[in-house]
Amino acid sequence: MIPEAALAETARILGPRGFLHSAHDLSLYEYDGSVDKHRPELVCFPRSTQDVVELVKLAARHGLPIVGRGAGTGLSGGAIPLAGGMMISFSRMNRILEIDLPNERAVVEPGVVNLDITLAVAAEGYFYAPDPSSQRACTIGGNVAENAGGPHTLAYGVTTNHVLGLEAVLLDGSVIEIGGKAPEVPGYDLTGLLTGSEGTMALVTKIIVRLMRRPEAVKTLLAIYDTADDAAETVAEITARAIIPVAVEMMDGMLLRLIEDSVHAGYPRDAGAVLLIELEGLTEAVEEQVEQIQQVCGLCRARELRVAKTPEERELLWKGRKNAFGAVGRATPHLYTQDGVVPRAEVPSTLRFIEKVAAEYRVQISNIFHAGDGNLHPIIMFDMREPGAMDRVRAAGEKILEHCIEVGGSITGEHGVGMEKKELMDKLFSPDSLDLIRRFKQLFDPECRLNPGKVLPTGRGCLEIRQRPDDLRY
Amino acid sequence: MICPDTPPLLAQSLADLRSARTTIRLGGQFTKDRIGGRLVGEGTPVSTRNLSRILRYRPNDLTISVESGVRWSDLQQELGRNGQMIPLDPPWSGGCTVGGVVAANQSGPRRRLFGTARDCVIGMTFATLEGKLVQAGGMVVKNVAGLDFGKLMIGSWGTLAALAIVNFKVFPIARGTRTFLFESASLAAAIECRDGVLKSVLQPLSVDLLNPEASAALGWNGFALAVQAAGAPPVLDRYQAALAGFRVIDCAVWDRIREFTPDFLARHPDGVVVSKSSTLTGVADAVRELPGPVVSRAGSGVSYGHATHDVAPNMEKPGGFEIMERIKRMMDPDALLNPGRLHGLL
Numbered sequence A: 001m002i003p004e005a006a007l008a009e010t011a012r013i014l015g016p017r018g019f020l021h022s023a024h025d026l027s028l029y030e031y032d033g034s035v036d037k038h039r040p041e042l043v044c045f046p047r048s049t050q051d052v053v054e055l056v057k058l059a060a061r062h063g064l065p066i067v068g069r070g071a072g073t074g075l076s077g078g079a080i081p082l083a084g085g086m087m088i089s090f091s092r093m094n095r096i097l098e099i100d101l102p103n104e105r106a107v108v109e110p111g112v113v114n115l116d117i118t119l120a121v122a123a124e125g126y127f128y129a130p131d132p133s134s135q136r137a138c139t140i141g142g143n144v145a146e147n148a149g150g151p152h153t154l155a156y157g158v159t160t161n162h163v164l165g166l167e168a169v170l171l172d173g174s175v176i177e178i179g180g181k182a183p184e185v186p187g188y189d190l191t192g193l194l195t196g197s198e199g200t201m202a203l204v205t206k207i208i209v210r211l212m213r214r215p216e217a218v219k220t221l222l223a224i225y226d227t228a229d230d231a232a233e234t235v236a237e238i239t240a241r242a243i244i245p246v247a248v249e250m251m252d253g254m255l256l257r258l259i260e261d262s263v264h265a266g267y268p269r270d271a272g273a274v275l276l277i278e279l280e281g282l283t284e285a286v287e288e289q290v291e292q293i294q295q296v297c298g299l300c301r302a303r304e305l306r307v308a309k310t311p312e313e314r315e316l317l318w319k320g321r322k323n324a325f326g327a328v329g330r331a332t333p334h335l336y337t338q339d340g341v342v343p344r345a346e347v348p349s350t351l352r353f354i355e356k357v358a359a360e361y362r363v364q365i366s367n368i369f370h371a372g373d374g375n376l377h378p379i380i381m382f383d384m385r386e387p388g389a390m391d392r393v394r395a396a397g398e399k400i401l402e403h404c405i406e407v408g409g410s411i412t413g414e415h416g417v418g419m420e421k422k423e424l425m426d427k428l429f430s431p432d433s434l435d436l437i438r439r440f441k442q443l444f445d446p447e448c449r450l451n452p453g454k455v456l457p458t459g460r461g462c463l464e465i466r467q468r469p470d471d472l473r474y
Numbered sequence B: 001m002i003c004p005d006t007p008p009l010l011a012q013s014l015a016d017l018r019s020a021r022t023t024i025r026l027g028g029q030f031t032k033d034r035i036g037g038r039l040v041g042e043g044t045p046v047s048t049r050n051l052s053r054i055l056r057y058r059p060n061d062l063t064i065s066v067e068s069g070v071r072w073s074d075l076q077q078e079l080g081r082n083g084q085m086i087p088l089d090p091p092w093s094g095g096c097t098v099g100g101v102v103a104a105n106q107s108g109p110r111r112r113l114f115g116t117a118r119d120c121v122i123g124m125t126f127a128t129l130e131g132k133l134v135q136a137g138g139m140v141v142k143n144v145a146g147l148d149f150g151k152l153m154i155g156s157w158g159t160l161a162a163l164a165i166v167n168f169k170v171f172p173i174a175r176g177t178r179t180f181l182f183e184s185a186s187l188a189a190a191i192e193c194r195d196g197v198l199k200s201v202l203q204p205l206s207v208d209l210l211n212p213e214a215s216a217a218l219g220w221n222g223f224a225l226a227v228q229a230a231g232a233p234p235v236l237d238r239y240q241a242a243l244a245g246f247r248v249i250d251c252a253v254w255d256r257i258r259e260f261t262p263d264f265l266a267r268h269p270d271g272v273v274v275s276k277s278s279t280l281t282g283v284a285d286a287v288r289e290l291p292g293p294v295v296s297r298a299g300s301g302v303s304y305g306h307a308t309h310d311v312a313p314n315m316e317k318p319g320g321f322e323i324m325e326r327i328k329r330m331m332d333p334d335a336l337l338n339p340g341r342l343h344g345l346l
Helices: A004-014 A023-029 A049-062 A114-124 A140-146 A190-194 A228-240 A253-263 A283-299 A311-322 A324-331 A344-360 A389-406 A422-428 A431-444 B007-019 B072-080 B098-103 B149-153 B187-199 B212-217 B233-242 B253-258 B260-267 B283-289 B321-331
Strands: A042-044 A066-069 A086-089 A096-100 A105-108 A163-169 A175-179 A203-210 A217-225 A247-252 A273-281 A304-307 A334-337 A364-370 A375-382 B024-027 B044-047 B054-058 B063-067 B121-127 B133-137 B162-169 B177-184 B206-210 B223-230 B247-249 B272-277 B294-297 B302-307
Touching: A004 A042, A004 A049, A023 A042, A049 A066, A049 A086, A049 A163, A049 A203, A066 A140, A066 A203, A096 A114, A105 A114, A114 A140, A140 A203, A163 A190, A175 A190, A175 A203, A190 B149, A217 A228, A217 A283, A217 A311, A228 A247, A228 A273, A228 A283, A228 A344, A247 A253, A247 A311, A253 A273, A253 A311, A253 A324, A253 A364, A273 A283, A273 A311, A283 A304, A283 B233, A311 A324, A324 A334, A324 A375, A334 A389, A344 A364, A344 A375, A344 A389, A375 A389, A389 A422, A422 A431, A431 B133, A431 B321, B007 B044, B007 B121, B007 B133, B007 B162, B054 B072, B063 B072, B072 B098, B098 B162, B121 B149, B133 B149, B177 B187, B177 B233, B187 B206, B187 B223, B187 B283, B206 B212, B206 B253, B212 B223, B212 B294, B223 B233, B223 B253, B253 B260, B260 B272, B260 B302, B283 B294, B283 B302
Parallel strands: A042 A086, A066 A086, B024 B044
Antiparallel strands: A096 A105, A105 A203, A163 A175, A163 A203, A217 A273, A217 A304, A247 A273, A247 A364, A334 A375, A364 A375, B054 B063, B063 B162, B121 B133, B121 B162, B177 B223, B177 B247, B206 B223, B206 B294, B272 B302, B294 B302
């Protein structure tokens, strides 16, 4: 329970409409895009860095845990307030503060929606590169916390490669400004350290991002295969031939049929898999690469290759990919998306492994991969009301991630460890490595009040939060 | 000099020296002693040069894992056999080690297109003064598991820990390159020319600006803007058509531009390099204000001036300095590692 005094102080800082604390309102903030949930005790909507500072000091006085939240689209439980307490929602800190095209930078508040940066500079021919699938909803603050990726990060890099500086509020209420518009700042790269720290070390209140010049030409191709193996082989061959598309997305047959049922993107219902390949750059460079890709696809037994000729056709090819999760959602009461990564050469064998896991654990799995960088999103479809289903789903998910570790990959490519994968961290990292993570966490957050219970396995994180959050109330 | 030949031995050496409260002069081949701030005191030299194995290279996967003492040129040569490269082109590239390039965050002209070590290191293992080996990242190109200690180590100049293993993503070597040069008596005209290139749809590898003193050393006149493009012949022809007012020159010049600072320091025993990081619009001022011959990564915002005598670096305390100090104290409580490096900042 939040003490009455704390509520009164919150009202003084944010005004009567600047926070929520009724049970009904709080229930809207107990989940994110993952399968877990836990209710906060107070949700605050600061409008400025100063508001955040006041809230952090208030939380310190009352010993409240704090969790930052963007749009709640995260898939690893990063924004779930495991220990209750104060949630700081950045939805009202959503201004683009500065667009500086001559210096290829923008300065934004954390609540700015990812796509809105690109929309703000598109007319001048610029864009912001990281493009998570949720980019119409997710916020830059959340992207920084999780170091978000997206289809086009294959060529352009993930969030950390595009964040040059941060303003952040530390747990003692101090404000730091790190990095900057200029490329090099003396001392240690704190911006790089905080990006991807999953909201466990500081609350980011301002972000300096890189803007890029939009390429002259874009070509989008859809290659259709009878078997997923042939599609996976194409990916390996593209990599081997030194072609670097900006995106190589793979969808398997089950997913294609679900997408067709839902959005009618024109994907073939009887295919084993498709690849969605995008090339960008100077016209001459793109034309040459399209020719090479056509050769590779033929060699790898693609039965059909469609090349978008107009922006409308391109939109149609992407429509299915961008609506994939929605399409799966129509077909199953619940879905659970994994985020494993494997070395690119291991994509075909991993696909076969996932098929075996699905059979073994009696779950349906459809696959959507950022195949070009080996980042897999198997979507496990299930009905949580069926007794034992959730356990089987978790076990299947864990099995897949263990496989990713075994072949030299990682348990998360772009969603973050959060709470769902933290128990796998000690299979990926040595005890000494985890210990250093813990000590850095402690350096920033000695009382372990900022997003507790995330990233580190139980028993290796904050000592006071030992209990496993098992109350998955659905 | 202590030259451990395995990562665990490196960690053990650090732990031993720490127990003895010995100041440690940490490096690979120590090529960069004259930049980044001089070491304070003597220090026991610890070199990673015998950590010289390429651990895993999968050309089809475009990744490589190497020990930190591998020579940079050997690494690039190995990759080159498969038509691949790491796109960084650091100075001292003939003699320096992988660990040195990463610890000192060295890059070169290709930075405009490919960025820095920040953008191509995908994982690492480092040895702490406690004698532990810590991993960060891994061998896949996309990975957000755990804290990104790699970013912290890049550019830390060996003041926090010793790099033992570095993993990179690698890139195909371009089919060809072509270099274009624009010379002008006026800095403003050269900057305007650069702005035209940066605002266009061209995506050059390199955009470097040299002041008259630097350009004279390469046989050019006035302010010189050198632009490098990569790709197949039709792509290079396109650049040539778009860059009217430029002339095509030999690409070999990039070796000299890359090695400008090492060459200068070799000629001037008391010389120093003074670097300035700025926004793109700040490049003109940097080129004007820096001493001696100036080479500017004008498409990125880092400029290097060269003075024949010592110049005190302007080391303003960066934002978050107190946190940096706490990190330093946590990793190296007795300030034993490379004291004075990072310009004595930490």
